[in-house]
Amino acid sequence: MKAHSCLPRAVYMRLFGTDLILLHPPSIYDFRESHSEYGPISDVIFSTPVFEMYPMGFTSMAGYLEEHGFNARIVNIAQRMVSEPGYDVDAAIAKLDPILFGLDLHWLPHAQGALKLAEIVKKHHPQTPVVFGGLSASYFHEELIRSDLIDFVIRGDSCEEPLRQLLACVVFGGDLSTVKNLTWKDAGTGEIRINPLDHVPPSISPRPVPDISYVIGSVLKYWKLRDVIPYGNWLNYPITALLTSRGCPMHCSACGGSRDAYHTICAREHPAYRSPEDLVKDIRFIQRFSRAPIFLIHDLRNGGHKYAQDILALLGDERLRNEIVFELTTPVLDDYLDQIRRSVPRWSLEITLESHLERVRHLNRRFQCSNEKIIETIGKALDNGVRRVDIFFMVGLPGQSYEDAIGFDGFCREILERFKGDRRLEFFIAPLAPFVDPGSAAYDHPAEHGFKLRFHSLADHVQALTAPSWKEMLNYETDAMTRHEIVAATYEAMRRLQRLKYEWSMTDPGAYQAAMQRIDKSQAAVMAVDAAMKMPAGMARDTAMRAAANTQAGQALIFQKNYLIWPLIRGQRFASIGSLTAIGAFLITKQIWVLISRRLPLFARRMLRRG
């Protein structure tokens, strides 16, 4: 094999040293010093606008490497910065000493934070290579590899094996042109090399995504609980999510995870599904430590009727204790929800409808059905004992005017009237923000889908993230709404949602008043930024800007987040002490087995090469 000098120094492997550290950056690196008005950009997820949750694939990559004898850790820098105001990133990075650093640029909103963190890594460890990965890194790989801060980009949605190949190459030497899905620079010529994107596994079995046993095992092994927590409140509410597929067969216009986007970014022709047996095994494992809900990502019916049936049949044989949350991306016309009721004692539904208008849904290529079918589906769910139905709406869709966006509350009223204000119904609204996803139809062919893009390159997006308000961050407008209208419609829609909840006693007067004040305050801040931006450059403008944009990303106002929580069953968060101890014992035994059977032989191989 031809050995490329991929490393400027001879790396050495230490028996108990760390080989790979995966770092999750904050969206905007210096969010603790810089201020902006983030509005509702992360209002319907658990993270703050720092987007502190790391990609679930971090755990499957780290778990895979550990099983091959490497020592791999996750350090969620973003979460540590959010939860510990004094957390010194420079000092923390300086102390780390792996053979390879990995950073995710999975979500484009991390563009600024990821590059800034890479700069800090290179400042303290100029000799240690840095690899980027994730959906956005895959999309912008050629722009990224031109940066001096980045040595490699691994593309695609399944990087476990390519990352193992790269790490082995870095540790033992080897031919980088054989590493699957790799974009890299030839150390000799500086030429950019793009290896074929041909590692596209057809299934996500047998390895789980996320690999929760890795997370618990890593806490026992590295004793760094705070580094692997996915988001702030997780220990109080240990909800878990399981990926049922990598890729999606749907083609929603503005989604960077659609069928076409996966084709462009990951060379994936068909989604890779997790086998029903493995998925149910994952649920069984989670039940051994957590009592919080388990969210199944993607509509099970995406994998076909039989796939969904098989999962439900297997779940019916389990003693399910946790609530299971299912997603729907099309209405239910058959007895699917009856089957869920028969198999799962406690279950909830997520319906991301996005618009109440059939015309807009048609343009958005999502729920292309009549409203009657949607109401029928909700009725079936309620009849079948669903614990909660969450219905999500969005502002900024193709062909959606200001009036179209704010008019969603009429449809919510219709639903509430039809089901006599059933307390199990919950509604949410959020803007498409901050970015239309790269790789989506709307991003790659904006004019065809009624979008106008403001930014195109990665560098443009890095710049946009430092803007003083979420209005200035938006990378798009639509043919039907200017940015100003998108922002105004969002706030008005949020007010209407609060009024609706108040009228139907879904919120109490105190919470209603507080929510309305937060919405007004946030909109006033965006308008104050607009006014400051119109002032001539100078001290007065800077002062006005600072006064206007006064929120840190980690402390942004929250509008609807509290409603995201499904109540815990009997208030229990974790499984019994006996079950937790059994898991601990099992994972410690596994660690010892991996040390003897995998780590020691790998270490010996490295020593022999050095000798």
Ligand code: B12
């Ligand atoms: C599940 C999901 C979520 C979950 C998060 C789960 C998680 N922790 O990963 C929730 C609901 C919380 C979520 C939130 C958000 N999401 Co989301 N989400 C998805 C969804 C539906 C599936 C993701 C998936 O399949 N992942 C599986 C694979 C692709 O990723 P993975 O296994 O985690 O990681 C592998 C690779 O990506 C890669 N990789 C990742 N990181 C790294 C790092 C290195 C070094 C290497 C080598 C490789 C590598 O290797 C991994 C292992 O093989 C997709 C839609 C879709 N169909 O993809 C959207 C999607 C990924 N989300 C998206 C967005 C925009 C967001 C939000 C920013 C939305 C918002 N404004 O609130 C937030 C960000 C949250 C945060 N970070 O705090 C966009 C991203 C577009 C883009 N390119 O930026 C997508 C494509 C579509 C969408 N609009 O929802 N999301």
Ligand code: SF4
């Ligand atoms: S938004 Fe549409 S295309 Fe994207 S993951 Fe969800 S169902 Fe699939």
